[in-house]
Amino acid sequence: MRKNRSVRIATAALLGLGSLGVFAGTAQAEPIDYVKIELIQLTCHQQSEGDHDEAYLNITDANGNQVKVWPGNGITYQTMGTNYVRSLTDGNGNAALVLGREQARTLTLWDKDTFGGDDKLGATLVTGSEVGSEIQYRSLEGSGGVYTIAYRVIDI
Numbered sequence: 001m002r003k004n005r006s007v008r009i010a011t012a013a014l015l016g017l018g019s020l021g022v023f024a025g026t027a028q029a030e031p032i033d034y035v036k037i038e039l040i041q042l043t044c045h046q047q048s049e050g051d052h053d054e055a056y057l058n059i060t061d062a063n064g065n066q067v068k069v070w071p072g073n074g075i076t077y078q079t080m081g082t083n084y085v086r087s088l089t090d091g092n093g094n095a096a097l098v099l100g101r102e103q104a105r106t107l108t109l110w111d112k113d114t115f116g117g118d119d120k121l122g123a124t125l126v127t128g129s130e131v132g133s134e135i136q137y138r139s140l141e142g143s144g145g146v147y148t149i150a151y152r153v154i155d156i
Contacts, residue, residue, distance in 0.1 A: 032100040035131040039070060039088035039097070040150040042109070044080040048121060048145030052081040054112035055121065057088070057149075059096045059105050066108070067096040077112040080147075088149075098156065101128040109140045109147055119143040131155055 039057070047053045054077040057070040070091030071078045078086055091097075099105050109121040122140025130136060130153040140147040 032102075034098055034156055035101050035128045035153050036156045037097040037099070037105065037107075037126050038152050038154050039091050040135060040152065042070075042080070042086050042088055042150075043148045044082055044084045044145070045148065046144070046146040047081050048111055048119060048143040052079045052084075053121065053145060054078075055080040055086075055147075056110050056112060057091065058108045058110060059094070060108070061096045061105070062099070062103070067094065069094040069096060069107075088151075099128045101131060103128050107149065107151075109142075109145075109149070111143060111145065119145075121145040121147060124149065126151065126153065128153060 037059070042055070042057070044053070044055075056068055056077045058066045059069050061067050070088050072090035072093060080086065096105075104125055104127040106123050106125050108123040111119040111121050113119060120142045122142040122145070124138040124140060126136075132155065133152065135150050135152045137148055137150050140149055
């Protein structure tokens with residue numbers, strides 16, 4: 001018994017390991033299986049105000065922060081009116097769309113206002129366990145606006 005312990009200590013010293021946990025048989029954390037939310041399209045069935053909405057999409061990241069994912073490429077918002085359909089694919093490069101298979105993220109659609117706070121047009125919870133499913137369609141409703149967001153969760 002002492003000989004095995006001495007061998008483990010000597011091996012750890014040679015390898016520069018700070019912990020003997022690997023050799024002592026302690027449980028190691030399972031690696032996280034990552035997936036990605038792939039944004040597809042946004043459809044406006046009813047705009048929330050006047051002539052159009054100034055829409056943008058946020059995601060809640062792993063730390064609980066709101067991160068804008070659409071529109072991408074430095075654009076602040078996209079104009080949306082009743083019966084408008086917009087591609088969301090320019091937001092797919094955002095790292096906040098990656099999550100663990102056992103995790104969830106909230107997608108929130110907002111209407112940008114020049115004065116005062118922005119209006120929430122709806123939100124939906126997306127889970128990593130949706131991976132491999134067909135395209136998902138979720139209704140987003142808020143502040144008088146009615147939208148449908150299309151997305152899927154893919155393995156990466």
